[in-house]
Amino acid sequence: MNGGERTAVLAGLGTCLPRQEVDNAALLARLDTSDSWIRERTGIAARRIAGADVSVGDLGHAAGENALKAAGLATVDAVVVATSTPDRPLPAVAPRIATTLGLGAVPAFDVSAACSGFLYALAVSAGLVATGVAGDVLLVATEKYSDIVDPADRATAVLFGDGAGAAVLRSGRRGDPGALLGVDWGSDGTGRELISVPERYDGFLAMAGKRVYLKAVEHMAGSTLRVLDRCGWAIGDVDALVPHQANKRIIQAVAQRLSLPERKAVCALERTGNTAAASIPLALAHGQEAGTLGAGDRVVLTAFGAGLAWASAGLVWPDITTVRSEL
Known part of the structure; x- marks a missing residue:
């Protein structure tokens, strides 16, 4: 491949985290563990947990809005959402985020590849750009694992948190920074x-x-x-x-x-x-x-x-x- 070939270029990032931080000490009352055990084995001291009134779509909307601001864009040609914890089995999260962001009738769909979801969605989004199907793509990764983690299971309860991150991809060339x-x-x-x-x-x-x-x-x-x-x-x-x-x-x-x-x-x-x-x-x-x-x-x-x-x-x-x- 040469430096002139069309590809996707990273143009902006956005994130959103729940305000509530749950540190290791807060888990000790219900789990047979210790702060030092968690830190030594995982490197985790705290995690963010979304309240019942904050959905996967809410987190994704905020992260996506922030990414658009970072890229200086008001609209995109497609929205791709990576999540393994959608608010409901059907419909997908992406159309809701596209609508709440005011992006109109752009194509929007979800990708489910668990912890690899962002990179799977990145590959798909880059393909849309490289083939000319889309010029600018909003890629959102949003998760609420607190909905599917057993709070009494030490093996998983200490590990997972909630949050969202998003990226805007624009059309560019392989020689461009961010390509x-x-x-x-x-x-x-x-x-x-x-x-x-x-x-x-x-x-x-x-x-x-x-x-x-x-x-x-x-x-x-x-x-x-x-x-x-x-x-x-x-x-x-x-x-x-x-x-x-x-x-x-x-x-x-x-x-x-x-x-x-x-x-x-x-x-x-x-x-x-x-x-x-x-x-x-x-x-x-x-x-x-x-x-x-x-x-x-x-x-x-x-x-x-x-x-x-x-x-x-x-x-x-x-x-x-x-x-x-x-x-």
């Missing part, structure tokens, strides 16, 4: 029971922790190497790795597997926990604010989640704005 340079994605349905919600309407999330850990490290590291090859980069060229924020040990193990210095792996879950599909855009916003991501940096995004599904993407970080809010 998507390569994508790798895949799935393995034989592992579908490792992370699942058995009951359609009222079941809780179940997860085989040790096996998920091994699969996450294997697939995120492998997918990262494949996307590096597609971008024409070596591991030493990478300035920042932005992995799905599952837990700190997985992030550390992926960096180690790749022989990448741990300081180059963005870890942004200490005060938010695992926000599934929303974790990568939230981590991007954190990395930009902390100075971990700077204009011109070669950045790789990678994720793994239920399905099993995994994905990675590579881009050169642009000089963009992030707009944040709380609900």
